[in-house]
Amino acid sequence: MWLESLELKELTATEAKIYVPQAFKINILKELYTELIETHFSAMLGFPVKVFFYHDDMQALPILELIPNQSFEKQSVIATDVLLGQGYTFENFIVGTTNRLAHSACLAVANRTAQGYNPLLIYGDSGLGKTHLLFAITNHIHKNTPDSKILYVKGEDFTNELVNILTQKKPMQYFRDKYRSVDVLLIDDIQFIAGKSATQEEFFHTFNALYDDNKQIILTSDRPPKEMKTLEDRLLTRFEGGLIVDIQPPDLELRIAI
Numbered sequence: 001m002w003l004e005s006l007e008l009k010e011l012t013a014t015e016a017k018i019y020v021p022q023a024f025k026i027n028i029l030k031e032l033y034t035e036l037i038e039t040h041f042s043a044m045l046g047f048p049v050k051v052f053f054y055h056d057d058m059q060a061l062p063i064l065e066l067i068p069n070q071s072f073e074k075q076s077v078i079a080t081d082v083l084l085g086q087g088y089t090f091e092n093f094i095v096g097t098t099n100r101l102a103h104s105a106c107l108a109v110a111n112r113t114a115q116g117y118n119p120l121l122i123y124g125d126s127g128l129g130k131t132h133l134l135f136a137i138t139n140h141i142h143k144n145t146p147d148s149k150i151l152y153v154k155g156e157d158f159t160n161e162l163v164n165i166l167t168q169k170k171p172m173q174y175f176r177d178k179y180r181s182v183d184v185l186l187i188d189d190i191q192f193i194a195g196k197s198a199t200q201e202e203f204f205h206t207f208n209a210l211y212d213d214n215k216q217i218i219l220t221s222d223r224p225p226k227e228m229k230t231l232e233d234r235l236l237t238r239f240e241g242g243l244i245v246d247i248q249p250p251d252l253e254l255r256i257a258i
Helices: 025-032 034-045 100-110 130-144 155-167 173-180 197-212 233-240 252-257
Strands: 007-011 015-019 050-054 120-123 150-154 184-188 216-221 243-246
Touching: 015 034, 025 034, 025 050, 034 050, 034 130, 100 120, 100 130, 100 216, 100 243, 120 130, 130 150, 130 184, 130 216, 150 155, 155 173, 155 184, 155 197, 173 197, 197 216, 197 233
Parallel strands: 015 050, 120 216, 120 243, 150 184, 184 216
Antiparallel strands: 007 015
16 A cells, blocks of 8 residues: 555666655655665665655655665666566466466576576567566565575666766776676567677677576567577577577467456
């Protein structure tokens, strides 16, 4: 009840700004839910953030100082609700003949019982449940192995963050440490990096670093890798070295279930 009316207005690499429609809720949220929200953000992003609650025109209220000020690059993250995808689980993913293989593969990866599925790449049109499965993996791993360091990012955000560092001539070490120190890396819409040479170069080395360290990589795209005409061959080879599964539009049986 307390979380239903909240709105995530801004999420960067250092803070989350959450709008509270009813001002009287702020103190209660501060006392009861700050740690939960920050813990979930940290699990999803792979690094801690500071939560701010605010109401209407009042200034955002700092809730808890988690870390000293650091020069993090700002990173946009797609959030489906204030807890960044908490509601997306394997249990509420409706399984049918057109998505059963993808669901099974994701569940196996989340249970760490499919080491050969690395990377795991799921492709299909928008709106068929790819992001739901990414969040389901994240929530499942976080619930069962809360010490795991998990990072979810959109392909576009990965690219933009790299561009910002390169254009501003900032050290690359933070970017590399951020992406290469995780246990699980999930990138949504990886097709966005195709045709971008600098991004593909950096992702290639990030991929190798994680793979060589036996870390899990999970990707989604709107098409199979071989149809990404401007994707470098060395990345295509690595994508095809794992498991590639598709999600098709729902058949009649699945549409009825939905």
